[in-house]
Amino acid sequence: MNPMTRWTCFLGLLLLGCASSNPGPERCTGERTYRGPTRRSAPESVWPKLAAQRSLTGALDAGLTQALDTALDSVLKHVPAASVAVALPGEGLWTATRGVARTDTREAVGPDSLFQVASVTKSFTAVLVSQLAREGRLSLDAPVSTWFPQVQGAESMTVADLLEHTHGLVSFNALPGFEDGPHHAPEELIQVAAEHPRQFCPGTNWAYSNTGYVMLGRILEQVEGKPFADLLQERIAGPLGLTHSRMRTVDAPLPQVVSGHLAGAPITQVDYATPYAAGSLASRAEDLVRFWHALMSGALLPMDTVQRMFQDMHSMDVMYPPSQPGNTMSYGRGVQLYEVPQGPGLMLGHSGGIQGFTSVMAWLPEDDAFVAVIFNDNQVAAEAGLWALVRALREHRSARP
Numbered sequence: 001m002n003p004m005t006r007w008t009c010f011l012g013l014l015l016l017g018c019a020s021s022n023p024g025p026e027r028c029t030g031e032r033t034y035r036g037p038t039r040r041s042a043p044e045s046v047w048p049k050l051a052a053q054r055s056l057t058g059a060l061d062a063g064l065t066q067a068l069d070t071a072l073d074s075v076l077k078h079v080p081a082a083s084v085a086v087a088l089p090g091e092g093l094w095t096a097t098r099g100v101a102r103t104d105t106r107e108a109v110g111p112d113s114l115f116q117v118a119s120v121t122k123s124f125t126a127v128l129v130s131q132l133a134r135e136g137r138l139s140l141d142a143p144v145s146t147w148f149p150q151v152q153g154a155e156s157m158t159v160a161d162l163l164e165h166t167h168g169l170v171s172f173n174a175l176p177g178f179e180d181g182p183h184h185a186p187e188e189l190i191q192v193a194a195e196h197p198r199q200f201c202p203g204t205n206w207a208y209s210n211t212g213y214v215m216l217g218r219i220l221e222q223v224e225g226k227p228f229a230d231l232l233q234e235r236i237a238g239p240l241g242l243t244h245s246r247m248r249t250v251d252a253p254l255p256q257v258v259s260g261h262l263a264g265a266p267i268t269q270v271d272y273a274t275p276y277a278a279g280s281l282a283s284r285a286e287d288l289v290r291f292w293h294a295l296m297s298g299a300l301l302p303m304d305t306v307q308r309m310f311q312d313m314h315s316m317d318v319m320y321p322p323s324q325p326g327n328t329m330s331y332g333r334g335v336q337l338y339e340v341p342q343g344p345g346l347m348l349g350h351s352g353g354i355q356g357f358t359s360v361m362a363w364l365p366e367d368d369a370f371v372a373v374i375f376n377d378n379q380v381a382a383e384a385g386l387w388a389l390v391r392a393l394r395e396h397r398s399a400r401p
Contacts, residue, residue, distance in 0.1 A: 030156050032203030036166070037315035040330055042337055042348060046365045047307060050296050054089035056289070056370070064396045065094050071392035072096055075385045079375040080261050081109045085285035086389055087293060087370040095286040099376070101258035102266050114244060114257045114282040115374040116272050117359040118352030121281040122213050124291070126163055126309065126334020127300050128220055128231055133159075134305060138223050147219050151194040157202040159219065162212035163333040164314065168198040171209040173275075183250045183271045186214050206314035208331065210278035217277025228277050240294050242287040248272045248280040257282050260356010261377040267356040279354060288361040288372035292349065296363050296370075309333040310348060338362070344390050351383065358382040367393060 059065070068086055075082055081099025101107045132138035144162065145154035153168070161167040172189040175196060193211040200207070217228045224231055229247035237245045246254055250273045260267045273280050294300050313330035330337040338347040349362025360382040361372040373385040 028153055028156055028201035034204060036205035037318050039312045039314055041312060042310035049368060056087045056093045056293055058092035060092045060094045067392040067396045068094050068389055071388045075388050079377045079380050081258055081376045082385060083115050083285040083374045085289040085372045087289045097284055103264055104266055109258055112256050114254060114284060115376055116354055116357040117281050117283050117374055118279045118354035118357055120350050120352040120359050120361055121279045123334050123350045124232055124236055125213055125216050125277045127295060128235060129216055130301050130305055131235060132223060147222055161202050162216050165208050165212060165331060166206050167202050167212050168200045169193045169209055169211045170196045170199060172211050184274045186218050186276050189214050210275060213278035214276050240290055242290060245283040245287045248282050254282055258376045263379045270355045285372040285374055289370045292361045293370050309335045310337060313337050343387050353378055360386050369393060
């Protein structure tokens, strides 16, 4: 299989993905015995390496930079444009954004060009929720009915259920008419999902659902009295100096975002503001690497909270079967754990996919490397680009005397 598409079945375009079509129970009793996919936690061995906070300042050595540039050249044979970054704590950071913003006009990406990162947004949302929880402004055990009394069964859903996808509401984009077309406000997305039969009773199972993260965005806004985009800027993007990260909103268009593509053809009829706190962030790979490094090194949340995000994670293999034996993927509180033995191995990160774009950001314990990749063509999984860069890194290291 082409190395640039080999991961598509396992990790590809799933993270603005579908939910189960099972209608689920008609009524719930409040009993929360979990009967869903198996759960696992990140290995304890990964945390000591992250405990020492090491900066990402400086440039990587010339030989490695050349190897990564060569790998990117190969990647760009398969996608119109890519934004990529590799950071080695204590050594430096390499980043590049190259290619064409639109294949029909051949307009090159510019120094301020942004890419939609889709469900990578969820990790930002989860950090905001966790910050407010640490500050005592929001309880993860609070019933969702506190903010959404009109949603049937919300009294038995918790904020933690929304973070972990154990609430049972269908993903709005799995319903007809919500993948393309005009803008849909968060309230509309929540309402239409709530009117659809539940997939299961809260806390008893797991199913990936963008609806829960839309609800989290509205909860954050109501708790803080500010738009979600402002909270993200004030609490994450501003303090970390993420100058290329912006929420796509209906009243603040971002003309510098490159066009998404499908198999090389530009896509024009997608409203990227609709996914909201579940997937409307536009960014570049360098910002994603800096964000992920800050989270994983304890700069955004205490390390015990970060570790909790990666505990009791739910297997995603039932909904997204792996393409090869041994590959696994699990979901925690706005984060993912990957195991790809015939590839990068263990990774802690998050992936994203939406019409026209794929993305991934991850830390690889074996390499102690932070890697982010964004493509503006959703026919090619960003994880394949990550693997191309990781191979180049490993080959460079193995060739050193």
